[in-house]
Amino acid sequence: MSSDASEELSTYVVSVDCVIFGYMHNAIMVALLMRAEEPFADCWALPGGPILAGESPEQACLRKLEEDIGLKVEYLEQLYTFGAPGRDPRKRAFSISHFALIEDTERPLIWGQDSRTAQWFHIDKLPSSDWAFDHENIVQKALQRLRGKLSYEPIGLSLLPEEFSLPELKNIYDVILGKELDRRNFYKKIKATGLLLPTQTIPSTRGKPTQLYRFDRKRYAQLKEEGFAFEI
């Protein structure tokens, strides 16, 4: 029944998968589900599922994430399409994988009935085994994209709430890049973009109150059109 290597594909399936990054407890976390069913029962997998007739792959992701996982997505982009033969033992399967960032939250994950559980994993403490399909590769690719894009696109801001402080933002850069940046230089650079609008100050846990900012998305979109390059 399995077809010859040089035949056209007969049965196959296309779905979306999504690597979701969140920032919580001062760390970057990835959402993984434990599968309840074969193949790969009790293995860690990315949230995802089929694409419906009326929706684009991106819309399928958004639907899946907001409905099934209960997350509001701040940033979403296509990552890569995995489609090597044998990646799904049942039949040829194409996964249009995506890269998503969600706003800062401490809320635990909810999950659909096709999973046993769902959990946030620290990106430095991912499961070392028990991965479903090639999902470990997908997460690795997403991590590369996260690290690569951080410095020349304002994606760090998508991990924070609407109003945020500079110490928080710097911490995101620190933990994603894996090294501590210089506070003064970081503040200087990010302020020099002119894209941070001060909103209010709030009391700090200890010491001087903290200035909060809002990211000027409109102006950023405008400047981007004109060829402005965000860079930290």
Next chain:
Amino acid sequence: MSSDASEELSTYVVSVDCVIFGYMHNAIMVALLMRAEEPFADCWALPGGPILAGESPEQACLRKLEEDIGLKVEYLEQLYTFGAPGRDPRKRAFSISHFALIEDTERPLIWGQDSRTAQWFHIDKLPSSDWAFDHENIVQKALQRLRGKLSYEPIGLSLLPEEFSLPELKNIYDVILGKELDRRNFYKKIKATGLLLPTQTIPSTRGKPTQLYRFDRKRYAQLKEEGFAFEI
């Protein structure tokens, strides 16, 4: 017969498409085929086709390009997967699009029987209409990738033959970036990488002979592992 927007997909097709860039006559060119059949007969389309059972999307591209178009591919990477509803009037179609570079050649394109003709287009003089499907978008996305990657990956070298001169290489950067770089600074930078091995000198059309170089791929692969960043 067409399904409801919220239904699962019933019939759909997955294929690969390929944006092929070549360097010839001191310009960057894209290969396009004119379709012979409906839909979009007599419209310009990217080379591409179905994926066979035993091959990955990337392998499908390589096969298609080498067999049907007669091109030896120097560089190939996945670009983006297009899959919005309605992009193919017949049925839901996913196109895993790719980005390819071929070695310098003046050889005209050959083409398969499903096309009327094939032609190299100067990237600044693409067809303004008569595009098949969403292939104009795909080409635009590939151009963005080309321009974006040029400065931090040695893809310019993939457009040249094994042995090449610095003036040639600089010209590639000039035409892709759309501005003339400073010759001295360019040579300085590219030489500073230590990745160019001088091979021989050949007579120039006029004036001083030209030094040819070879790119040290092995050493580049090695340095890349160690975190070295190519940058021009």
Next chain:
DNA sequence: GCAAAAGTGTTCCCGTTACACCCATGT
């Protein structure tokens, strides 16, 4: 001997880096 193309070296400037001090508050 001159035009055309290849090749090299130096200066200047701005942006990045490195670094030390003051401020405001809670305890």
Next chain:
DNA sequence: ACATGGGTGTAACGGGAACACTTTTGC
């Protein structure tokens, strides 16, 4: 009053940009 976290200014350095001249050959 002091410890803690928030915030700022400056000097040194280095890489990129700007720039002019020499070399070699074909005609």
